Amino acid sequence: xxxxxxxxxxxxxxxxxxxxxxxxxxxxxxxxxxxxxxxxxxxxxxxxxxxxxxxxxxxxxxxxxxxxxxxxxxxxxxxxxxxxxxxxxxxxxxxxxxxxxxxxxxxxxxxxxxxxxxxxxxxxxxxxxxxxxxxxxxxxxxxxxxxxxxxxxxxxxxxxxxxxxxxxxxxxxxxxxxxxxxxxxxxxxxxxxxxxxxxxxxxxxxxxxxxxxxxxxxxxxxxxxxxxxxxxxxxxxxxxxxxxxxxxxxxxxxxxxxxxxxxxxxxxxxxxxxxxxxxxxxxxxxxxxxxxxxxxxxxxxxxxxxxxxxxxxxxxxxxxxxxxxxxxxxxxxxxxxxxxxxxxxxxxxxxxxxxxxxxxxx
Amino acid sequence: xxxxxxxxxxxxxxxxxxxxxxxxxxxxxxxxxxxxxxxxxxxxxxxxxxxxxxxxxxxxxxxxxxxxxxxxxxxxxxxxxxxxxxxxxxxxxxxxxxxxxxxxxxxxxxxxxxxxxxxxxxxxxxxxxxxxxxxxxxxxxxxxxxxxxxxxxxxxxxxxxxxxxxxxxxxxxxxxxxxxxxxxxxxxxxxxxxxxx
Numbered sequence: 001x002x003x004x005x006x007x008x009x010x011x012x013x014x015x016x017x018x019x020x021x022x023x024x025x026x027x028x029x030x031x032x033x034x035x036x037x038x039x040x041x042x043x044x045x046x047x048x049x050x051x052x053x054x055x056x057x058x059x060x061x062x063x064x065x066x067x068x069x070x071x072x073x074x075x076x077x078x079x080x081x082x083x084x085x086x087x088x089x090x091x092x093x094x095x096x097x098x099x100x101x102x103x104x105x106x107x108x109x110x111x112x113x114x115x116x117x118x119x120x121x122x123x124x125x126x127x128x129x130x131x132x133x134x135x136x137x138x139x140x141x142x143x144x145x146x147x148x149x150x151x152x153x154x155x156x157x158x159x160x161x162x163x164x165x166x167x168x169x170x171x172x173x174x175x176x177x178x179x180x181x182x183x184x185x186x187x188x189x190x191x192x193x194x195x196x197x198x199x200x201x202x203x204x205x206x207x208x209x210x211x212x213x214x215x216x217x218x219x220x221x222x223x224x225x226x227x228x229x230x231x232x233x234x235x236x237x238x239x240x241x242x243x244x245x246x247x248x249x250x251x252x253x254x255x256x257x258x259x260x261x262x263x264x265x266x267x268x269x270x271x272x273x274x275x276x277x278x279x280x281x282x283x284x285x286x287x288x289x290x291x292x293x294x295x296x297x298x299x300x301x302x303x304x305x306x307x308x309x310x311x312x313x314x315x316x317x318x319x320x321x322x323x324x325x326x327x328x329x330x331x332x333x334x335x336x337x338x339x340x341x342x343x344x345x346x347x348x349x350x351x352x353x354x355x356x357x358x359x360x361x362x
Numbered sequence: 363x364x365x366x367x368x369x370x371x372x373x374x375x376x377x378x379x380x381x382x383x384x385x386x387x388x389x390x391x392x393x394x395x396x397x398x399x400x401x402x403x404x405x406x407x408x409x410x411x412x413x414x415x416x417x418x419x420x421x422x423x424x425x426x427x428x429x430x431x432x433x434x435x436x437x438x439x440x441x442x443x444x445x446x447x448x449x450x451x452x453x454x455x456x457x458x459x460x461x462x463x464x465x466x467x468x469x470x471x472x473x474x475x476x477x478x479x480x481x482x483x484x485x486x487x488x489x490x491x492x493x494x495x496x497x498x499x500x501x502x503x504x505x506x507x508x509x510x511x512x513x514x515x516x517x518x519x520x521x522x523x524x525x526x527x528x529x530x531x532x533x534x535x536x537x538x539x540x541x542x543x544x545x546x547x548x549x550x551x552x553x554x555x556x557x558x559x
Contacts, residue, residue: 005555008495009503009519015494016437016487017428022420025448026413212442223438 018215087224089204095224096202098257106132108342109195117270118330121145127193135349136161136192159190162351166190169352180355195338198262206232206249214252216260217341221252247333262338270332416455420448423465426522430530431472433515434508436483439476447472466530483511502552510545513538518546 087095111127127140141156158169166186169178181190202208211223226232226249245267252261427447432440447468451458461467485500496502503511512531516522517538524535524542531538 005550005553006518008499009515011494012485012487012499012503013429013432013515013519016485017432018437018441019428020420020424020441020445020448022417022448022452025420025445025452212438212445214438214441 018213085210086227087204087208087210092202092204092208095251095253095257095259096199099199099253099259100196102256102258102343103196103199103340106342106344106346107340108347110339110341111193111195111336113334113336115332115334117332122332129193129195130347130349131194132347132349134161134164135347137347137349138192159192160349160352161187161190161192162349165351167352167355178352178355180352180357182357182359195262195340198264198338199259202251202259203232208251211250216252216339219254219260221254221260223250223252225250258340258343260340260343263336264338265333265335267331267333269329412455415459416452419451419459419464423468424448426465426526426530427468427472429520430469430512430516430527431476433512434473434483435476436485436504437487438484443472443476446475450475463529466532469530470532483508496553498553502549505552506545506548507541509533509537509541510548513542514545514549517542 107130109127109129109131111125111129113125113127115122115124123142123144125140125142127138129139130137136159138159139156140159141154144153146152158167160167160169164187166181166189167178168181168190170176181187183189205228206226207228208224209227211225213220213222215221229246229249232246232249246264247267248263248265250263251259254260424444428440428444431443431447434440435443450471451464451468458464458467483504485503487500503515506514509531513527516527516530517524524538527533527538528535
């Protein structure tokens with residue numbers, strides 16, 4: 001590493017900046033065929049439009065998407081008065097199909113999530129997922145900031161499925177170790193999130209508009225943003241995504257039409273419990289939160305899934321026991337970024353050599 | 363759509379001979395019956411000349427513009443802003459090519475195109491094994507104000523003069539100097555360094 005700060009700034013900028021050439025600019029402009037502007041002829045524009053439409057309707061979606069999203073080919077669509085380029089249904093089907101095929105067997109995914117409640121950060125999470133056929137590995141960390149007198153917490157664990165068997169690695173009463181879950185539903189209960197389910201959200205009704213290009217992991221990608229999120233289907237996959245309405249969805253697609261990154265933001269109204277006018281409220285709230293956290297640790301599940309379980313199985317009982325009441329409704333906003341890497345490359349996921357056999361869970 | 367060879371003149375009909383292919387048969391660029399090649403040839407030469415001017419202009423100005431807009435908005439949005447500013451120049455080349463401080467003008471165009479974006483400035487680069495800069499540098503740069511970042515990156519990182527940066531950003535050299543001093547102090551404090559060595 002160079003010690004000089006000015007050199008470091010120079011290197012950082014030079015590594016990050018993506019150049020724009022005159023050819024890039026002209027290639028994206030509808031005025032390209034009539035440059036400079038005094039040579040603009042309406043007939044020429046319409047002929048180009050007809051040609052493009054004919055190509056699109058000739059079921060050449062693959063070629064068109066490849067050309068539109070081609071590696072290094074597409075800077076931001078320029079022009080002040082121009083509407084953004086919206087992908088046709090055929091183009092989007094091509095993206096979905098190419099991504100599904102590319103990610104069908106093996107690869108890696110890094111999932112970063114951030115959850116706020118009423119604008120206050122509740123927790124951040126990071127999942128490093130590896131998959132190869134039916135074998136999965138999810139190494140995750142959840143960080144909870146300090147709140148209401150409780151210290152901040154950071155918990156990490158690994159969930160793994162190898163050879164049809166379930167393993168997890170976490171801190172239990174007897175220390176940090178690998179455990180081999182031998183119960184009949186152990187694999188089903190392991191709750192490994194599958195970020196590929198988010199690809200189901202790529203519905204044409206969302207009207208994905210083409211944005212600029214950038215480089216992800218050395219690959220030139222094009223940004224596509226959903227301009228009509230009400231056109232997105234409801235996503236029901238609590239392992240990867242808490243229930244709620246998707247408010248923003250952006251994907252980054254490479255030149256082959258394969259999704260390399262997804263950023264999604266969802267929002268839901270949640271009920272906040274409290275003790276209105278009840279003496280000793282703070283103490284009982286702490287007791288309640290401790291009970292919830294114990295349940296999470298006991299089941300060593302991902303917090304999102306654990307919270308769902310808490311909500312449905314414990315909350316009612318705790319409400320009665322501690323006289324908690326739902327005092328208000330607040331917006332819970334979750335933002336999640338998923339980056340796919342090593343797409344299609346075989347991953348080695350083996351059963352841990354030394355795992356303590358346990359039957360059932362908890 | 364990008365030309366396969368990267369030569370847009372060939373692919374999109376800017377090259378004189380290709381332009382004739384796209385025009386209605388028997389008509390020159392002025393819409394009159396093609397009685398001779400003279401008018402068309404002149405127009406084609408003009409267009410080729412304009413393209414050459416634009417290409418030379420982009421080659422000269424794009425690095426400055428890219429660096430400034432990347433410093434202002436981060437790599438990704440900065441690239442978008444640069445592309446949009448240059449596209450604006452491309453589409454209004456007749457009118458803009460005679461502006462005295464065209465880089466400064468296009469910097470403003472890029473800024474106005476980026477105003478709708480209210481996202482954090484991100485300086486994300488692909489991971490590398492040689493670690494050429496402090497891991498905290500991108501975040502520290504992102505924490506500066508936009509004007510401080512412009513001054514620090516362009517003057518300190520790239521060695522531009524205060525006057526060059528002032529012309530590009532439409533401010534005075536003394537203002538750039540102030541932003542540079544404050545930005546550097548804040549950057550060093552954020553990174554926990556007292557000087558460069």
